[in-house]
Amino acid sequence: MLRIDDITFAMAGRPLFEGAGATIPDGHKVGLVGRNGTGKTTLFRLIRGELALESGAITLPSRARIGGVAQEVPSSDVSLLDTVLAADTERAGLLAEAETATAASRIAEIQTRLADIDAWSAEARAASILKGLGFEDAEQGRPCRDFSGGWRMRVALAAVLFARPDLLLLDEPTNYLDLEGALWLESYLARYPHTVIIISHDRGLLNRAVGAILHLEDRKLTLYQGPYDQFARTRAEKLAQAEAMAKRQAARRAHLQSYVDRFRYKADKARQAQSRLKALARMQPISSPQEAALRAFTFPEPEEMSPPIVHIEGGVTGYGDRAVLKRLDLRIDQDDRIALLGRNGQGKSTLAKLLSDRLPLMAGRMTKSSRLRIGYFAQHQVDELNAGETPLDHLRRLRPAETPAKLRARLAGFGLGAAQAETLVGQLSGGQKARLSLLIATIDAPHMLILDEPTNHLDIESREALVEALTDYSGAVILVSHDMHLLSLVADRLWLVADGSVAPFDGDLEAYRALLLAPDRPEPKPAPAAPRPRRPSREALSALRSEVRKGEARVEKLNEMRDRLAAKLADPGLYEDGKQGEIEVWQKKYAEVMDGLDRAEALWMQALERLEAAEARE
Numbered sequence: 062m063l064r065i066d067d068i069t070f071a072m073a074g075r076p077l078f079e080g081a082g083a084t085i086p087d088g089h090k091v092g093l094v095g096r097n098g099t100g101k102t103t104l105f106r107l108i109r110g111e112l113a114l115e116s117g118a119i120t121l122p123s124r125a126r127i128g129g130v131a132q133e134v135p136s137s138d139v140s141l142l143d144t145v146l147a148a149d150t151e152r153a154g155l156l157a158e159a160e161t162a163t164a165a166s167r168i169a170e171i172q173t174r175l176a177d178i179d180a181w182s183a184e185a186r187a188a189s190i191l192k193g194l195g196f197e198d199a200e201q202g203r204p205c206r207d208f209s210g211g212w213r214m215r216v217a218l219a220a221v222l223f224a225r226p227d228l229l230l231l232d233e234p235t236n237y238l239d240l241e242g243a244l245w246l247e248s249y250l251a252r253y254p255h256t257v258i259i260i261s262h263d264r265g266l267l268n269r270a271v272g273a274i275l276h277l278e279d280r281k282l283t284l285y286q287g288p289y290d291q292f293a294r295t296r297a298e299k300l301a302q303a304e305a306m307a308k309r310q311a312a313r314r315a316h317l318q319s320y321v322d323r324f325r326y327k328a329d330k331a332r333q334a335q336s337r338l339k340a341l342a343r344m345q346p347i348s349s350p351q352e353a354a355l356r357a358f359t360f361p362e363p364e365e366m367s368p369p370i371v372h373i374e375g376g377v378t379g380y381g382d383r384a385v386l387k388r389l390d391l392r393i394d395q396d397d398r399i400a401l402l403g404r405n406g407q408g409k410s411t412l413a414k415l416l417s418d419r420l421p422l423m424a425g426r427m428t429k430s431s432r433l434r435i436g437y438f439a440q441h442q443v444d445e446l447n448a449g450e451t452p453l454d455h456l457r458r459l460r461p462a463e464t465p466a467k468l469r470a471r472l473a474g475f476g477l478g479a480a481q482a483e484t485l486v487g488q489l490s491g492g493q494k495a496r497l498s499l500l501i502a503t504i505d506a507p508h509m510l511i512l513d514e515p516t517n518h519l520d521i522e523s524r525e526a527l528v529e530a531l532t533d534y535s536g537a538v539i540l541v542s543h544d545m546h547l548l549s550l551v552a553d554r555l556w557l558v559a560d561g562s563v564a565p566f567d568g569d570l571e572a573y574r575a576l577l578l579a580p581d582r583p584e585p586k587p588a589p590a591a592p593r594p595r596r597p598s599r600e601a602l603s604a605l606r607s608e609v610r611k612g613e614a615r616v617e618k619l620n621e622m623r624d625r626l627a628a629k630l631a632d633p634g635l636y637e638d639g640k641q642g643e644i645e646v647w648q649k650k651y652a653e654v655m656d657g658l659d660r661a662e663a664l665w666m667q668a669l670e671r672l673e674a675a676e677a678r679e
Contacts (some may be wrong), residue, residue, distance in 0.1 A: 062086050063108070063228060063256065065282060070100075070107060070119030077103055079280040082117070085273075087227075090250060090257045092267040092289060095277030097492055097520050101260045104277070105129065105230045121228065128226030130234065133213040136206040141196060144205055145187040148220035152180045183223075190219045193245035194238065195405050212239045222249065226633060229257045235543050236517045239405045241577055243543040246270075262521045263300055264289055265545035303409050358499060358530035359474030361506035366430045368394035370508055370537060371416065376425035378415045382434045384423060388562045395508055396606070397537045400429060400552035402566055407558045409541045413437070413511050416539060436507030440514045443494045448487030452477055452497050455486070459504055475500040476523070491518030499527075509537040516544045575666050605672040613663030619658040626651040 063085040072079045077100035085091055093101050106112045108119055109127055121127070134144055147153055152175070157173050175181070191201050194215045205213055214237040221229065231250075235243040243266065250257055250270040258275070261267055267274065267289035274285045274292035285292040369392045376389030386408045393399070393416075404505040414420040417437040448457065457469045472482050475496045481489060488498070495518040503510060516524050524547060529552075531538055531551045542548055546569055555566040555573070566573060629635065629647055 062122065063258075064118075064120045065108075065611070066118045066120070068107070068119065069115045070103070070112070071115065072100070072103060076280055078117075078282075080117075081231065081277075081280060081282045083275055083282040084273070085256060085258070085284070087256055088254070089273060090253070090271040091259070091273045091275050091284070092271040093258055093260045093275045093277065093570060094262075094267070094289070094292075094521070096522075097490055099277050100280075101277055102232055105232060105258075105260070108228070108230065125228060125229045126226040127230065128221045128224055129230035129232065130214065130217045131220055133210050134205050134216040134218065134220065136213070138204045138206060140202050140204055141208075141219075142184070142187055142201045144216055145191060145220045145223050146183060149178075149183065150224075152178060152183055155180070165350070184397050186295075187219070189223050190249075191216075193242070193249060195221050195242050215242070218246075219261050222253075225253075225255065225336075227255045229253065229255060231257065232260045233262070233517075234259065235261065235263050238543055240402065240543040240545070240548075241404050244574050244577050262516070262519065262524060263544055264521065275532070302638040322622050326671075345645075352519050357474075357476070357526045359564050360503050360510075360530050360534045362534075363395075363434065363506045363508045363536050364397055365535070366432070366508055370395050370430045370433055371427070372429075373422075373427045374425055376415075376427055378411060379423060379424045380411075380420070384561075385565060386415070386558070386561055389425065391556075393509065393537050393539075395535070395537050397554060398531075398540075398552050399538065399554045399556055400542070400548045400570075401556050401558055401563075405557035408561070409558045410439070410513055412558060412563060413439070413513050413539060413541060416509070417511050417639070430508070433509065433606045434507040436502040436505065436510045438499055438502040438510075438512045438515055440517055442498050442502075443491070443518060446486045446494055446497060451483050451485060452489075455497065455501065455533075459501065471500060471504070472497075476526075492520060493521055495519055496523075505540060507536055509539065510534065511539045513541045514543065515540075516542060516547055579661060601675065605668065605675055608668045609665070609672050612661065612668045615661045616665050619654060619661055622654050623651070623658060626654060 065081065065083045067082050068078050069076075069080060093104065095101055103112065107114060108121075109129070131550075137144075155171050155175050159175070162168050162171060179186075188198070188201055192198070195212075196219075197216070202429075205216060208216070218231075218234060218237075234246060238246060243263065245515070247266050247270045250259070250266075257271070259266065259271060269288070271288060273287065274289055276283045276285060276292070276296070285295055287295075371391070371393040373389045373391045376391070377384050377387045378389070379385035388493050389412075401412060403409050411420065415422065417435050419437070452472055453465070453468055456463075456471060460468060469479065469482055472478075477493060477496055477500075481493055486494060489497070495515070499515065515527065521525065524544065527552045528547060539549060540548060540552055552570075555568075555570070556563050557566040568576075626647065630644075630651060635644055635647065
């Protein structure tokens with residue numbers, strides 16, 4: 062059991078914990094959440110004993126082993142498999158001693174202990190973990206130096222999972238995983254035999270891999286039972302209740318203060334005024350909990366273009382003379398929302414680079430709208446910002462003719478306020494850098510936005526803001542992400558990149574997840590190419606989309622009329638004596654609007670079905 066008792070701690074004079082406490086029973090899986098900068102990573106360091114508490118205590122069972130991923134595995138000649146096996150220091154030590162031990166009793170003890178810790182299946186377990194994190198069998202025998210820093214972070218994660226510490230502390234573990242690796246990790250952690258605490262902004266992970274949420278806010282810790290969505294509902298209810306209590310108290314204080322102000326100097330009322338002053342002094346102020354405003358993204362709107370905006374026939378692309386993707390037959394329209402699925406190394410980023418003109422077409426034909434503008438965001442671009450310049454400096458280079466006020470307004474539209482606008486990029490948080498990179502990618506109002514892992518540095522509120530912005534955005538979106546929540550809310554088409562080609566995935570995200578987590582999972586395959594019915598004409602599709610938009614507008618207008626009539630019917634003044642005839646008129650109007658709304662919704666749904674059927678034949 063992990064006990065955090067009344068701890069207090071400040072970092073560089075800024076208090077992070079004041080009388081905070083929580084108890085986490087053995088074997089529990091807990092998600093640690095809170096706004097960026099509140100002290101989540103610091104709490105991990107306090108638990109590990111790397112920092113000294115000012116007061117309070119953090120206790121664990123004696124001899125409990127704590128594990129986590131502090132940094133990537135060093136570049137070395139040791140193979141991935143041997144690196145992971147070495148993480149179990151007890152097993153490694155026993156095997157080494159077994160080579161030299163001569164006393165029969167000690168040899169027997171060693172063999173018994175090796176059997177107890179299941180040492181003989183260790184290699185198979187290590188290989189399984191590496192496989193789940195994206196390393197094929199042949200790669201597991203290669204030296205660590207053959208892999209980049211991001212891949213060596215996966216090896217470090219594999220090593221700590223293999224070591225099975227009694228308390229596993231993971232800080233944003235999915236940031237260096239792809240979707241397939243993130244889904245595997247969710248499943249693995251749900252079965253992990255010991256206690257786990259995860260810092261994460263990935264709602265899918267927090268909903269499926271943990272059973273409780275530890276919330277860090279206002280320098281206090283609160284443990285909520287249940288996954289993240291349950292926590293979010295409970296939290297919203299508490300905020301609403303506290304807001305209502307704060308408003309009631311404010312009204313009460315105003316009433317008492319008004320009485321005091323009017324009568325405190327009148328002799329016959331002085332005693333009552335004094336009693337109310339004492340009542341005011343005794344009232345403990347209830348702070349109105351203002352959740353930080355959702356830091357919205359404001360994407361500029363592109364003009365509408367005729368479909369398709371991109372069309373590839375028989376395309377081949379790759380690097381140098383090596384073809385990575387072949388047989389590309391793809392079409393993208395401006396209203397498409399496409400998620401790219403597939404294991405790392407299959408070519409998702411290659412396709413993104415082809416579509417963004419960062420790779421050439423080696424063979425085949427690709428046609429694009431003549432005025433097409435493309436925005437491209439990739440994780441590495443966050444690291445390529447100029448650390449010695451401010452966000453304003455970055456925008457001045459892109460828009461030298463714009464006034465400082467206009468540039469600041471652009472930054473504010475991406476959640477970068479006055480303070481961040483003139484802060485050196487090197488001093489910004491990862492989330493703030495990601496916001497700046499997204500602003501740069503969308504500054505030209507692109508007709509197609511390509512996002513390669515856009516959420517790695519964003520907190521949960523910022524991810525929700527990104528979902529809203531992408532939903533409202535009128536251009537095409539191509540998404541590569543390990544965030545299932547983002548993909549499920551934004552993407553309406555799935556393309557699987559596998560076996561050197563790209564094709565629609567025959568199923569939804571849950572089907573893809575189930576396929577990846579199947580015990581003897583087959584490698585996902587693109588849907589077999591079937592004879593395609595005749596494509597609808599561009600004019601027919603345009604007419605269908607126009608019909609859908611008109612249907613949606615009719616429904617919205619009737620909904621507004623319904624709300625106005627409902628408000629009228631809810632007015633107590635309508636039911637005063639002598640207004641029976643007026644009531645009947647309003648009730649009749651309400652019934653007519655509801656009947657019209659039913660018909661409009663039915664027509665809208667029919668138009669949507671016709672459009673979906675036509676798009677499926679493309």
